[in-house]
Amino acid sequence: MKVLGLTGSIGMGKSAVAAMFARAGVPVFDADAEVRAMQGPGGELVSAIEAAFPGSTDAAGVRRETLGARVFGDREALAQLEAIVHPAVARRRQAFLAKHAGAPLVVFDVPLLFEKGGHETVDAVAVVSAPPETQRARVLARPGMTAERFAQVLAHQLPDGEKRARADHVIDTGCALAETERAVRALIDGLTASHAEE
Incomplete structure (x- = not known):
């Protein structure tokens, strides 16, 4: 199995590209979706987050805006939240890999x-x-x-140019969707072909 990490800064179209991989039959582990599920109604992280950040949850699960306001710009609080979330995501990722052990990609x-x-x-x-x-x-x-919030988000992400420089593959979404989808299919073919040869 080959594991492809898919990433991109805010607004780059990563979710649309992930959906293209899924439509092509490639199993996709969506880290954000897993976190939302674990923080939703009855989610496994709700009680731990409430204990660490009182008032940040209700019957619908974690109140994301309230929690975000508590940790945004506070390194210690963010580290505390990540210590709750990251191990749980890692467990789900391992389960995902076990479930799709036979997939080439x-x-x-x-x-x-x-x-x-x-x-x-x-x-x-x-x-x-x-x-x-x-x-x-x-x-x-x-x-x-808002423009201010956009700037704050970008400040927490590596610049796009640096990400592209460090990437093995760059998927352009500044073009027609059909063109992006063709690029995704070509990448899948290339990665699975090289897997078959190994």
């Missing part, structure tokens, strides 16, 4: 792959990228997003 969809050292645990990294003006337009079109 799987994708780990991880927003902060380089920032958190996850690139060291995969066989190759694909970075999803688009021109800065395309990225900005996409992000600012999101409900509740």
